[in-house]
Structure formats: C-alpha cells, structure tokens
Amino acid sequence: MTTAQLVAQILDKKSFLCIGLDVDLNKIPEHLLVEEDPIFAFNKAIIDATHHLCVAYKPNTAFYEAYGIEGWQSLEKTIQYINNNYPEIFTIADAKRGDIGNTSTMYAKAFLEDLAFDSVTVAPYMGKDSVEPFLAFKNKHTILLALTSNQGAFDFQTKTIEGKEVYKQVLETSKTWNNSENLMYVVGATKAEYLAEIRQIIPDSFLLVPGVGAQGGNLQDVCKYGMNSQIGLLVNSSRGIIYASKNSDFAQSAAEKAEALQLQMKALLEER
Amino acid sequence: MTTAQLVAQILDKKSFLCIGLDVDLNKIPEHLLVEEDPIFAFNKAIIDATHHLCVAYKPNTAFYEAYGIEGWQSLEKTIQYINNNYPEIFTIADAKRGDIGNTSTMYAKAFLEDLAFDSVTVAPYMGKDSVEPFLAFKNKHTILLALTSNQGAFDFQTKTIEGKEVYKQVLETSKTWNNSENLMYVVGATKAEYLAEIRQIIPDSFLLVPGVGAQGGNLQDVCKYGMNSQIGLLVNSSRGIIYASKNSDFAQSAAEKAEALQLQMKALLEER
Numbered sequence: 144m145t146t147a148q149l150v151a152q153i154l155d156k157k158s159f160l161c162i163g164l165d166v167d168l169n170k171i172p173e174h175l176l177v178e179e180d181p182i183f184a185f186n187k188a189i190i191d192a193t194h195h196l197c198v199a200y201k202p203n204t205a206f207y208e209a210y211g212i213e214g215w216q217s218l219e220k221t222i223q224y225i226n227n228n229y230p231e232i233f234t235i236a237d238a239k240r241g242d243i244g245n246t247s248t249m250y251a252k253a254f255l256e257d258l259a260f261d262s263v264t265v266a267p268y269m270g271k272d273s274v275e276p277f278l279a280f281k282n283k284h285t286i287l288l289a290l291t292s293n294q295g296a297f298d299f300q301t302k303t304i305e306g307k308e309v310y311k312q313v314l315e316t317s318k319t320w321n322n323s324e325n326l327m328y329v330v331g332a333t334k335a336e337y338l339a340e341i342r343q344i345i346p347d348s349f350l351l352v353p354g355v356g357a358q359g360g361n362l363q364d365v366c367k368y369g370m371n372s373q374i375g376l377l378v379n380s381s382r383g384i385i386y387a388s389k390n391s392d393f394a395q396s397a398a399e400k401a402e403a404l405q406l407q408m409k410a411l412l413e414e415r
Numbered sequence: 416m417t418t419a420q421l422v423a424q425i426l427d428k429k430s431f432l433c434i435g436l437d438v439d440l441n442k443i444p445e446h447l448l449v450e451e452d453p454i455f456a457f458n459k460a461i462i463d464a465t466h467h468l469c470v471a472y473k474p475n476t477a478f479y480e481a482y483g484i485e486g487w488q489s490l491e492k493t494i495q496y497i498n499n500n501y502p503e504i505f506t507i508a509d510a511k512r513g514d515i516g517n518t519s520t521m522y523a524k525a526f527l528e529d530l531a532f533d534s535v536t537v538a539p540y541m542g543k544d545s546v547e548p549f550l551a552f553k554n555k556h557t558i559l560l561a562l563t564s565n566q567g568a569f570d571f572q573t574k575t576i577e578g579k580e581v582y583k584q585v586l587e588t589s590k591t592w593n594n595s596e597n598l599m600y601v602v603g604a605t606k607a608e609y610l611a612e613i614r615q616i617i618p619d620s621f622l623l624v625p626g627v628g629a630q631g632g633n634l635q636d637v638c639k640y641g642m643n644s645q646i647g648l649l650v651n652s653s654r655g656i657i658y659a660s661k662n663s664d665f666a667q668s669a670a671e672k673a674e675a676l677q678l679q680m681k682a683l684l685e686e687r
Contacts, residue, residue, distance in 0.1 A: 165518070205514055205521035211529055212487050219484065239514055241538060242477055243565040246437070249477035257483055266513060268540045268560055270567020288540055293515040295542020298588055299581065304574040309581070316570055 144261045145282050146349065149233050150373050152198045157409040159374055160401060161199035161235065161351065163381025164189065164221065165206045170386050172393045182210065182217035185393075187224055189385055192394035194229045196401040199377050201235040201351075222258050233377070234260045235351070239288065241266040241273045248276040255283045262286050264329060264351075267313045271320050278322035284349075285326055289313050289341070292331025292354030314344045327351055330369070332378070335361060338368035346371060353379045355404075362404070366411045374412070380404060416533045417554050418621065421505050422645050424470045429681040431646055432673060433471035433507065433623065435653025436461070436493065437478045442658050444665045454482070454489035457665075459496055461657055464666035466501045468673040471649050473507040473623075494530050505649070506532045507623070511560065513538040513545045520548040527555045534558050536601060536623075539585045543592050550594035556621075557598055561585050561613070564603025564626030586616045599623055602641070604650070607633060610640035618643060625651045627676075634676070638683045646684070652676060 153159050164186050168176070171185045178184040190200065202221060207214035225232050236254040240263065241247060247265075254263040255277070262284035265277055277285040290300055290310040300310040307315075317326055330341055332354040341350070352365055355378050362378065369376050384404075388396035425431050436458050440448070443457045450456040462472065474493060479486035497504050508530065512522040519537075526535040527549070534556035537549055549557040562572055562582040572582045579587075589598055602613055604626040613622070622641055627634055627650050634650065641648050656676075660668035 203514070203518055205512070205518045205525070208525045209521040209529070211525070212484055212491065215484050215487050239538070240477070240511065242475070242511055243563070243567075246475055246477045249481040253477070253480045253483070257481070266511070266538045266540050268538050268571060269563050269565060270570030270572070272565050272567040274567075291515070291541050293541060293544050295515075295544040295546075298542030299540060299576075299584060300542070302576040302584065304571075304576055304581070309571065309576070312571065312574065 144233055146373070148231075149198065149349070152231050152233070153374050156195065156198055156405075157412055158196055158198055158405040159376045159378055159408055160197040160404050161201050161377045161379040162189070162193055162197045162384055162401065163237070163353075163379050164200055164202040164385065165381045166217075166385070167206060168210070170389070172389050172391065174391060180213070180217055180220065182207070182214065183220045183224070186217070186221045188394040189397050190225060190229070192398040193384070193401045194232060196398065196405040197232075199233040199235055200225055201237050201379055201381075203237040203381075219258065222260060226259055234262070235286065236260040236263040239264050239266050241269050243269065244272040244276055247273050251277040251280060255280045262327065264288065267317065271316075274317065275321050278320060278325045280325070283325065286351050287313065287317055287326055287328050289328040290330050290334060290337060292333045296331060311340070311344060314341065318345070329353065332361070332365050335364035335368055338365065342369065342371065347373070347375070349375050349377060351377045351379060355380055362407055363411065366415075370411075370415060378404075378408070416505055418556075418645070420503075421470065421621070424503050424505070425646050428467065428470055428677075429684055430468055430470055430677040431648045431650055431680055432469040432676050433473050433649045433651040434461070434465055434469045434656055434673060435509070435625075435651050436472055436474040436657065437653045438489075438657070439478060440482070442661070444661050444663065446663060452485070452489055452492065454479070454486065455492045455496070458489070458493045460666040461669050462497060462501070464670040465656070465673045466504060468670065468677040469504075471505040471507055472497055473509050473651055475509040475653075491530065494532060498531055506534070507558065508532040508535040511536050511538050513541050515541065516544040516548060519545050523549040523552060527552045534599065536560065539589065543588075546589065547593050550592060550597045552597070555597065558623050559585065559589055559598055559600050561600040562602050562606060562609060564605045568603060583612070583616060586613065590617070601625065604633070604637050607636035607640055610637065614641065614643065619645070619647070621647050621649060623649045623651060627652055634679055635683065638687075642687060650676075650680070
C-alpha cells in the first residue's frame with residue numbers, strides 16, 4: 144500500500160485508528176474456546192465489527208508465537224482474512240525484529256512478502272544494515288522503534304548522545320538510509336510533549352502511536368503536537384477495544400469502543 | 416541449565432564452540448530437498464556429526480520464520496531433537512526479541528518454556544521492563560545484545576552517552592535489573608580489543624561471540640581479552656561450519672570444520 148492510499152483511507156473513514164490484535168486466550172470470551180481456532184474466530188469477529196471504524200490492524204507477533212505452530216496458523220489466517228476481505232486496511236506486523244543484514248532479509252521476506260503485511264515494526268539497535276533490508280520492499284513500510292511507551296524507554300532512548308537524545312539520533316540517522324521514504328516511526332503517546340520536537344526532525348513521516356488508552360496517552364495532545372498536513376498519525380489501541388466485553392456481545396462492544404475513539408478522531412480531523 | 420553445568424561441559428569437551436543452525440534451503444545439499452522436512456534432516460545430520468565438538472547450538476529464528484509454519488515445525492523438531500538426544504548441550508534461540516513487559520512475557524514463555532530453549536537473545540532498546548520478563552525464568556539465560564558484529568553497530572552502539580558508549584551503558588544498566596545473574600551478552604568478535612573494557616564492567620558474565628569465521632573475528636584475541644576464570648565465552652560459527660560442503664559428505668565436512676575450531680579452543684584452554 145502506498146502512503147497516499149493510507150492517507151486517502153484516513154480522510155474517507157475520518158479515522159486514524161489502528162486496532163491492536165493482541166489475542167490472549169485467557170481474555171477472550173469463553174464461548175469461543177470451543178472453536179477450532181479460537182484466536183482466528185475472535186479476530187474475525189472483531190475485524191468484521193470494526194473495519195469501517197479503523198484504518199489499520201496490528202497483530203503483535205508475540206501473542207501468536209506464544210501458541211506455537213497453532214498461533215502462527217492463526218496469524219496467517221488473520222492477515223489473509225484482512226487482505227482478502229478488507230484490502231483497503233493497512234496491516235502492521237508488530238514484530239520488533241532486527242538482525243544483521245542477510246538475516247534481516249529473511250525477516251523482511253517473511254512478513255512483507257510471504258505473509259503480505261503492509262508493514263513491520265523493527266528495532267534500531269543494530270543500525271543501518273539491520274534495517275535497510277526491510278526498506279527495500281516497494282510500497283511496504285518499516286516502522287522503526289524510536290520512543291516507546293513503556294517505562295524502560297527512559298533507560299536508553301531518552302539518554303543523550305553528544306547533546307541529543309538517543310531516540311532523536313535514531314530519527315536523524317535513519318533519514319540517511321537507503322529508501323528512507325519507506326520509514327514510519329513508533330512514538331509512545333505517554334510522552335506527547337516530545338512530539339513537537341520529533342516533528343522538527345521528521346515532519347513528513349507517519350507515526351505509529353501506541354499507549355492511548357490502557358497506557359494513558361491523551362489523543363488531543365497527540366494530534367496537537369503530532370499531526371501534519373497528511374495527518375501522519377496512526378493511533379493504536381489494543382486491550383481497550385478488543386477486551387471491552389467477555390460476553391457474546393464482545394464484537395459489538397469492541398465496535399462501540401472503537402467508534403468512541405473514531406468520533407474523537409473525526410472531530411480532531413475537522414478541527415484542523 | 417545452570418551456568419555451572421555449562422562450564423562443566425566446556426571443560427569436559429575442551430570446547431566453547433557454539434554452532435549456528437541458520438539453515439537456508441538454497442545452501443543445503445540438493446539431495447536433502449526430497450526429504451519431508453529438509454531443514455530438520457539437515458540439522459539432525461549436522462547435530463549428530465558435531466555434538467561432541469561443540470557445547471551449544473544456536474538456531475536463528477529468522478531462517479525458520481522465513482519458511483512460515485513449516486519453518487516453525489522444523490525449529491520445534493530441531494530443539495526437541497537436541498533436548499531429547501543431547502541434553503548436555505546449551506541451546507540458544509537467536510530471536511533478538513524485546514517488547515513492553517506483558518508482551519515480552521509472551522516471548523519468554525514461547526522460547527524458554529514451550530520450546531524449552533536454555534536461552535534467548537534479546538534486544539535492549541526498550542529497557543528494563545522489556546528484558547526482566549525473560550530474566551524471571553529460573554536456570555534459563557537471557558543473552559542481551561550489547562555490541563554486535565555488523566557495520567550498523569557503529570550507528571548507535573558505539574556512540575557515547577554522557578562520556579560512555581551506548582553498549583557500555585547497556586552493560587552497566589542491565590546489571591541493576593532483577594535476576595541479572597541470568598544475563599549473558601552478545602559481543603561481536605570483530606571488535607576483540609573492546610573485550611578488555613567490557614570485562615571490566617561484567618567480569619563474570621558469559622559472552623556469546625559471533626563473527627569468528629565468516630565475519631572475520633580472531634579466536635586468539637577473543638580469548639586473550641574475553642576469557643575469565645569460568646571461561647565465560649561461547650564463540651559462534653554458523654556458515655563456516657554448516658555449509659562446508661554441498662555434497663553427501665556435508666555432515667562430515669561440517670564436523671571437520673568444527674573440529675578445527677575445537678582443537679584451537681582446546682589449545683587456548685590448556686594455555687590459560
């Protein structure tokens with residue numbers, strides 16, 4: 144998917160919501176556990192109920208790997224279901240991969256080509272040659288971890304290298320890499336005030352913003368400091384939407400939570 | 416496996432060799448491609464031929480994920496084969512994972528509990544709460560990326576934070592985390608001279624050293640600067656061993672390459 148197609152979808156749906164499909168069998172409605180593939184059954188119901196309210200789905204691969212081969216089958220079925228039924232949706236493999244060059248190529252092929260995700264999240268620690276293999280895929284996107292939403296972000300990311308925080312060094316350095324136009328960035332919403340400075344470094348890039356909702360970020364602040372002329376934002380919510388109810392109405396409840404966020408986004412889009 | 420058991424194995428086998436099982440179907444002998452599971456058939460032959468010469472096997476998960484569900488089945492069969500037949504061997508899932516706390520817990524469970532690896536490699540960028548879930552597993556080990564062997568290591572890892580390189584900050588900070596006695600570290604052999612300084616920060620920890628062989632590191636220098644009283648080294652070779660031959664003698668050729676390294680290690684162990 145091109146960035147222009149993503150922007151068009153956002154303007155059409157009046158939403159820049161990304162829904163995190165982080166499925167834990169202990170948290171889904173019990174009546175689904177008798178299904179042949181409870182994870183896929185849950186995802187399918189959530190997707191069918193929310194696809195008109197969001198522009199992206201983001202399964203975190205950890206939740207699928209935790210169930211071994213069956214989990215990978217659920218992930219494969221989920222991405223195929225989205226691609227076949229809602230091809231306008233932007234898909235994100237939240238995998239946080241990264242390795243030396245030839246090995247990163249294997250990961251890139253797995254997520255962007257074989258599973259056919261539109262994008263994959265990548266960790267920056269190993270530098271240029273660990274990220275560029277992901278960037279080489281045309282009309283695919285590499286979402287680089289810059290400033291994450293967890294407490295551990297303060298251990299290294301916000302420390303200063305030569306007067307500049309590590310996450311800003313990551314942003315600046317990554318702009319020099321081959322095919323850097325295919326980069327997006329993870330920026331945690333718990334630090335919305337940082338977004339203004341981040342926008343000075345990467346004015347045009349899309350930001351994937353986790354941490355609105357369960358992790359406490361504020362949507363208005365994110366838009367105030369982070370939105371650009373092409374919107375440039377994907378705001379993620381996972382648990383706050385998909386676990387809205389454990390009863391048979393779980394998909395409808397998820398849709399209500401998603402709609403509440405979408406309506407806020409619509410208002411913020413109209414305000415700008 | 417406890418660290419003491421690993422040390423005992425090293426002294427017994429006179430080897431601190433780790434063999435990387437990074438299996439690419441384009442590089443294995445063609446006669447194996449007719450097997451039901453060519454990757455596992457290759458690994459099984461390599462393991463049977465080399466287990467007495469090495470103390471650890473390290474499959475890089477990227478090479479298995481690249482083949483989707485079949486790849487995961489090959490990985491599962493490989494770790495089960497090692498654990499069932501050669502339980503003295505230390506196993507490393509080279510996965511380079513890392514995510515926010517509850518998500519890292521899913522990865523830790525997948526690799527350390529379900530697949531029953533002895534250890535897993537983890538990226539430090541997201542800090543304390545992304546690593547501690549891995550450290551919580553008793554008699555399991557978390558191998559933290561510190562200084563990697565690729566060119567991209569110079570993008571961020573060797574930059575200085577408040578007068579100290581990022582990788583040294585990672586080493587020092589990680590020592591303060593809960594269950595830090597379960598930490599080992601990845602330190603690339605292409606920078607053997609750095610090992611002396613690294614040993615000042617973490618004198619007692621085991622180091623996983625990639626980059627000897629294909630990536631050009633020097634075994635003697637690694638031992639000179641990196642060995643401690645408990646040996647404290649696992650030196651990895653992947654392509655240099657497993658792809659020694661594409662013919663029917665591939666396993667025997669791999670064993671010869673492994674033995675050449677093991678004999679160097681034996682001499683270095685006797686010298687100390």
